Amino acid sequence: xxxxxxxxxxxxxxxxxxxxxxxxxxxxxxxxxxxxxxxxxxxxxxxxxxxxxxxxxxxxxxxxxxxxxxxxxxxxxxxxxxxxxxxxxxxxxxxxxxxxxxxxxxxxxxxxxxxxxxxxxxxxxxxxxxxxxxxxxxxxxxxxxxxxxxxxxxxxxxxxxxxxxxxxxxxxxxxxxxxxxxxxxxxxxxxxxxxxxxxxxxxxxxxxxxxxxxxxxxxxxxxxxxxxxxxxxxxxxxxxxxxxxxxxxxxxxxxxxxxxxxxxxxxxxxxxxxxxxxxxxxxxxxxxxxxxxxxxxxxxxxxxxxxxxxxxxxxxxxxxxxxxxxxxxxxxxxxxxxxxxxxxxxxxxxxxxxxxx
Amino acid sequence: xxxxxxxxxxxxxxxxxxxxxxxxxxxxxxxxxxxxxxxxxxxxxxxxxxxxxxxxxxxxxxxxxxxxxxxxxxxxxxxxxxxxxxxxxxxxxxxxxxxxxxxxxxxxxxxxxxxxxxxxxxxxxxxxxxxxxxxxxxxxxxxxxxxxxxxxxxxxxxxxxxxxxxxxxxxxxxxxxxxxxxxxxxxxxxxxxxxxxxxxxxxxxxxxxxxxxxxxxxxxxxxxxxxxxxxxxxxxxxxxxxxxxxxxxxxxxxxxxxxxxxxxxxxxxxxxxxxxxxxxxxxxxxxxxxxxxxxxxxxxxxxxxxxxxxxxxxxxxxxxxxxxxxxxxxxxxxxxxxxxxxxxxxxxxxxxxxxxxxxxxxxxxxxxxxxxxxxxxxxxxxxxxxxxxxxxxxxxxxxxxxxxxxxxxxxxxxxxxxxxxxxxxxxxxxxxxxxxxxxxxxxxxxxxxxxxxxxxxxxxxxxxxxxxxxxxxxxxxxxxxxxxxxxxxxxxxxxxxxxxxxxxxxxxxxxxxxxxxxxxxxxxxxxxxxxxxxxxxxxxxxxxxxxxxxxxxxxxxxxxxx
Numbered sequence: 001x002x003x004x005x006x007x008x009x010x011x012x013x014x015x016x017x018x019x020x021x022x023x024x025x026x027x028x029x030x031x032x033x034x035x036x037x038x039x040x041x042x043x044x045x046x047x048x049x050x051x052x053x054x055x056x057x058x059x060x061x062x063x064x065x066x067x068x069x070x071x072x073x074x075x076x077x078x079x080x081x082x083x084x085x086x087x088x089x090x091x092x093x094x095x096x097x098x099x100x101x102x103x104x105x106x107x108x109x110x111x112x113x114x115x116x117x118x119x120x121x122x123x124x125x126x127x128x129x130x131x132x133x134x135x136x137x138x139x140x141x142x143x144x145x146x147x148x149x150x151x152x153x154x155x156x157x158x159x160x161x162x163x164x165x166x167x168x169x170x171x172x173x174x175x176x177x178x179x180x181x182x183x184x185x186x187x188x189x190x191x192x193x194x195x196x197x198x199x200x201x202x203x204x205x206x207x208x209x210x211x212x213x214x215x216x217x218x219x220x221x222x223x224x225x226x227x228x229x230x231x232x233x234x235x236x237x238x239x240x241x242x243x244x245x246x247x248x249x250x251x252x253x254x255x256x257x258x259x260x261x262x263x264x265x266x267x268x269x270x271x272x273x274x275x276x277x278x279x280x281x282x283x284x285x286x287x288x289x290x291x292x293x294x295x296x297x298x299x300x301x302x303x304x305x306x307x308x309x310x311x312x313x314x315x316x317x318x319x320x321x322x323x324x325x326x327x328x329x330x331x332x333x334x335x336x337x338x339x340x341x342x343x344x345x346x347x348x349x350x351x352x353x354x355x356x357x
Numbered sequence: 358x359x360x361x362x363x364x365x366x367x368x369x370x371x372x373x374x375x376x377x378x379x380x381x382x383x384x385x386x387x388x389x390x391x392x393x394x395x396x397x398x399x400x401x402x403x404x405x406x407x408x409x410x411x412x413x414x415x416x417x418x419x420x421x422x423x424x425x426x427x428x429x430x431x432x433x434x435x436x437x438x439x440x441x442x443x444x445x446x447x448x449x450x451x452x453x454x455x456x457x458x459x460x461x462x463x464x465x466x467x468x469x470x471x472x473x474x475x476x477x478x479x480x481x482x483x484x485x486x487x488x489x490x491x492x493x494x495x496x497x498x499x500x501x502x503x504x505x506x507x508x509x510x511x512x513x514x515x516x517x518x519x520x521x522x523x524x525x526x527x528x529x530x531x532x533x534x535x536x537x538x539x540x541x542x543x544x545x546x547x548x549x550x551x552x553x554x555x556x557x558x559x560x561x562x563x564x565x566x567x568x569x570x571x572x573x574x575x576x577x578x579x580x581x582x583x584x585x586x587x588x589x590x591x592x593x594x595x596x597x598x599x600x601x602x603x604x605x606x607x608x609x610x611x612x613x614x615x616x617x618x619x620x621x622x623x624x625x626x627x628x629x630x631x632x633x634x635x636x637x638x639x640x641x642x643x644x645x646x647x648x649x650x651x652x653x654x655x656x657x658x659x660x661x662x663x664x665x666x667x668x669x670x671x672x673x674x675x676x677x678x679x680x681x682x683x684x685x686x687x688x689x690x691x692x693x694x695x696x697x698x699x700x701x702x703x704x705x706x707x708x709x710x711x712x713x714x715x716x717x718x719x720x721x722x723x724x725x726x727x728x729x730x731x732x733x734x735x736x737x738x739x740x741x742x743x744x745x746x747x748x749x750x751x752x753x754x755x756x757x758x759x760x761x762x763x764x765x766x767x768x769x770x771x772x773x774x775x776x777x778x779x780x781x782x783x784x785x786x787x788x789x790x791x792x793x794x795x796x797x798x799x800x801x802x803x804x805x806x807x808x809x810x811x812x813x814x815x816x817x818x819x820x821x822x823x824x825x826x827x828x829x830x831x832x833x834x835x836x837x838x839x840x841x842x843x844x845x846x847x848x849x850x851x852x853x854x855x856x857x858x859x860x861x862x863x864x865x866x867x868x869x870x871x872x873x874x875x876x877x878x879x880x881x882x883x884x885x886x887x888x889x890x891x892x893x894x895x896x897x898x899x900x901x902x903x904x905x906x907x908x909x910x911x912x913x914x915x916x917x918x919x
Contacts, residue, residue, distance in 0.1 A: 024888055026848065031607030031614060032841040071466055077442070086463060093470040094642020098635045105631030112624035122607060122614045123399040125599055125735060128502055178557040185562055186552070204658050222658060237562045240538075240657035273658065277682065278542025278702060279563070280535055281660045295662040296539060297678045298767060298777060311778055315682035315690035315701045343542035344699040345552045349692050 031120055039114050049114035056107030063099025070096055187351035189242040190225040191321060192336035200226040201246060201270065201323065201331040209330045210246065215268050220285045221246040223270065225333070241341055243273040243281065244321050246331070249290060253304045260306070263322040268331065270321040271307050274342040275299055277314035292318065316344070400622045401602035401615035405496075408489035410626060412513075414633040415482040416584065419520075422475040423577065429465055431457040432527065432573035434566040443650055451529075451654035454569045458528035458649055473641035479524060480646075481637060483517045483669040490514060494720070494750050496737035498601045500730070504721040506594040511718050513587045516580060518669050523576035525667055528647075529569050532664055534655030537568065539674070543706045546699035564655065601737050604848055606841040610735045665765060675763030676705035679785050709760060713753065720749075727875045729855060741810070742849040744803035745879045748796045755795035759787045800882065807884035814838065814846040814887040815895040837896075847886040854880045 039046040070092030075081060150157050191199055200209045204222040207229040215221065223244040231238060251267040263269070271292070275282050280296035290303040291310070299312030307318035319341050322334045338353040371377045383389045433453035439446045441456065443463045461468035490510055493499055499507035526533040541563045544555045560567030599613050608614050616622045640646075652661070666674050682689055682701040689701040716723075724746065725731070740747040762769065763784045770777040817835035825831050838846070857865045857873035865873075 024890060025886070026844055026889055028609065028848065029606045029840040029844055074466075076464060076466055081442070083443075086469060089466065090469045090473070091642050093467055094473075094638050097470075097474075097638035098642065100635075101631040101638060102635030103631075105628045105633075105635055108624050108628030109632070112621050112628065116621045116624060118616070118621065120607075120614055121399055121617060122612045124612055125610075128597060128733075175557065179553075179560045179565075179567075180556060182552045182556045205656075224658070236564050236655070236657060240563055243658045278539045278546075278677065280538060281658055283658075283660050284662065295660055295664065295767070296535065297674075298781065299682065309683050312781075313677055313680045313682045313701050313705070315688045315699070343545050343702070344690055344697045345545040345555075346547075346549055346696055347552060348697045349695050 031122060034119055037114065037118065046115065049110070053107050053111045053115070056103050056110060058103070060100045060103025060107065063096045063101070063103055065096070067093055067096030067100060182345075182347070184351055186241075186342075186345065186348075187340050189336055189341065190228060190238045191242055191244075191333040193333075198324075198326065198332040198334060200326070201244065201333065202226050202228075204243065205229075211329050212265055212268060212325045212331050213329060215246065215248045215331070217248050217250065217267070218287050219248055220287070222273070222283075240279075241274065244270045245273045245282065245285065245292065246270045246323075247285060247290075247303060249303065253290065255304060255306070257306060260320065260322075262324070263320055263334075265324055265331070268323065269303070270323045270331075270333070271301075271303070271318040272321065272337060272341040273318075275314060276309075276316040276318060276341075277312070277343065279343045282318065395596075396619050397617040398599075399613045399615045399617055401600050401608075401613060402622070402625075403603055405492045406600070407629065408485050408492055410629055411485035411633055412482060412489055413588065414630045415478045415485060415637070416588065417630070418478040418634055418637055419475060419482060420581070422471045422478065423581075425471045426461065426468075426475055427577055429457060429461045429468065430454070430527070430573075432570040434529065434564075434569050446650065446653070449654065452569070454527065454529040455649070455654045458530070462650060470641055473644075473646050474637055475524075476646045477640045477644075478637050479521050480668060481633075483514075483521055486510070486514050486517050487669070490717075491750070491754070495740040495747055496601070496603075497734065497743055497746065498737055499721045500734040501721075501725065502598055502733050503594070503601075504725075506591060506598070507721055508718055509587055509591050509594070511714065513584065513591065515714070516584045516587060520576065520580045520584060521667055521669055523572045523580060525647075525670075526572050527569060527576065528649045529655050530649040531652040531655055531659065531661070532647075532649075534564065534657075535660050535664065536666055536670075537564065538657070539677075543677075543702055546702035546706070548696070548698060548703075564657070599735070601735055604736050604739065604845070606844045606848075608736055610733060613735070662767065665768070668761075671764035672757055672760040673706060673710055675760040675766070675784075676709045677702065678766055679760065679763045679781065679788055680705040681785075709756075713757065716753065727872060727879055728852060729872075730852075739849065741803040741806040742851070744800045744807070744882065747803050748800035751799040752792035752796040756788070756792045759784055759791045763788075804882055804884055810846040811884060811887050814843050815892055843892075847888075849886055851883045851885050852880050853883065 039049050070089055074085060074089040074092070076085060076089065145151065193199060201221075201223045202209050202225065204224045207224065207226070209226065210221060210223070223246045224239060225242050225244075228235065228238055228242065246268065248266070248268045251264075254264060254267060254269065256263065273281050273283070275294040275296070277294065277297055277299050280294050282292045282294045282299070282301065284293040284295055285291075286293065292301040292303060292307065293299075294312070294314070297313050299314035300310050301307040301314070301318050302310045306320060309315065309317060319337045319339050321337055323331055324334050326332045340348055340351045369380075371380045379388070379392070431453050435453050436450055437453050437456050439449050439451055439456050439459065441460050441464050443459055446459065458472075461472055463469070493507065493510065522536075526537050541555055541559065544558065545551045547554060555563065558568065558571070559565040560571075600615075602608050602614060605614075616625075653659075665671070680689070680701055689704075691698045691700060738746075740750075763781070766780045766784065767777060769775070770780050817837040820834045820836045822834040823831055824834055854877040855873065856876075857869045859865050860869065
């Protein structure tokens, strides 16, 4: 068993180990002699191990019982069931399962390690393939190719190749109705005025309109367009594009670029809440520094510089929503965003109304 | 097969009922050949071989718990108002998918437990596949003839991540919805077809009403079927190749040393399934995972700070965070020919993962080309005995870990009270220099360990016994190793650089020159295994177990000291 005259694998004489055989190496002494365990020599130790294994299997039985009791005795739908009831049941089901499984598992492993024979044995590896098989296989393949005559009839071969190359196309095309064409859907949001009526800015999530007078200096509002909550379908789709952050700063701190001077009102400005990086909501407003921070990837936008990116992976500023007040003093959007909101996409540049540099 | 045709042959009658059942099956399908082949098949034993078993067993647990969950989960994105027993969300508008996930958690006995078992087992599944691959890499188990199985393993890792991701999104809670939002943003950054892929995947604009049911089909049908197929191929190849074994006395490339499958190995491996299940059950019992009821239904407006993806997606998310979107006033996003190239998303999402997986898949062939080693290897390398490979592996591992850490940059900042920006700047620097440092340090440590092995093989182990010699010198007595322990330290190959070899035209072409240069880089720093001659020399001059001999030896050592 395992007594090999030379266990060294370095006999193939390949280039990789050339030079090694020149130096004398240690000989493989073979598998170390087997050492008896306590349970092999002492019947009392063997008996003890046997009892331990049985005890572990017994623990498993107890675990199964715990599980069944927890499942049937704890009533989730009861009048005084609460989160604590669920938590208790979950813990007991888990403990029960754990005991049931670990009891069996540790029992079997202990049995194997303490009582089953632990002689290491050596087995020869066989070659993965034999030369005989290889030659026979090559002959078979040659015969098959020969019998099809595919080499002698290139017309058949070429038309077959062409047909097989084209055949998967329908399998691709049939997925064409997975979704509609994008067209310019990403370019528009609910903020566009409907029939000449400007959309009011309303609070997220209850949809109550916001008076300009309610927006105190330093405050911030999460905003959705008027009528969003009344949509019967596609509400989340519209919300995913139209959510806005509304903040009021000291007007001197804002530095609007030419053409955007009238996009705010008395220092009140509205910016898209959807990050221009990969679309997370830019939900954190640092009131003191006037920075907007995206919690997903930490893109930071400076409100005083028209939400220019000052840190993080976003490349473009947040789009600004032009706002004003209506006759009743409520904030309204004077138009849709002038560029698509959210993450960039291939056709985005064609959907930008006013280049924003 | 032939046994049923020979009624008048002397019939072997099984003595036990188990034997009779075996005989019954054998007469119908001929199983005795299989049993003869596998019943006593030898498997080598080592704790590091269990990672693959953990992966297999957690997959079984995933199938069991997942089947339970499908009986109650409804992947519809139709709107509903919650009417279950969790009062904080009573009457809240949400999707049917989220509502049914809450019902599984709160109204179905054992539902929460099964959800937690499923999620923990999923995390464990990907983790054990990854650790198993690290073990295979660092021990050189991917070498001929196992290159194809290494590739299958890599595919399994990708499939495991795909299974995890599709499952993670199913409850349609706020957290997973934001995860989908990020995926949508990444998809949209793909040039030319990105917008179309996004619309086709979501059935229109994000989030639409299709994505959950589509992910569900992938999660419970397509991905698990592929995983199962790959596992079958993986195990089939394990049987064909037989298992690798660690180096040691009696082990060589021509044999397998270990325990027979029946009963010892089967008992250990089978028992281990129950242990893995038990450990997952403990985690599910005591550690909350993905408390979807805290997050609320998906809504594109809110997001909670400090959100993290499941760990295996972390490295991509971290890479997204590390990439700067602007450098000074220069935007990384570029507009060329009227089209948008979103490099600030495209590069971090595709390039690091692409490099990691490409190098991983190609590595067996790269190393084979450099070393020109076409032999079969069934004996593993101890990581220290392949210093350059180990260093390459550590460099890749550190690179991965830097990106992974970046996915928690906000938590690092809040927990250690450091500026978030500084964390990002440091991680950006480590992204480039971390792997280089890891390579150098690992290689030196591996070489140092090899020298230590050599030292022990030649001079024995330290006994801790300090002896004072008559002239006042203190020495520690070293005890020599027995031949089995010594062979563990000296029984390895230490290849030398392989100079460029001219091809059949007698020319050393440029490719061969490159290979020779890489070979030098691979093997020029080497520690040769100790030889019997060296041991002889060491014994002649050095410490022997008897102190009295040591005294004599001490005199000569002074002149020979190195």
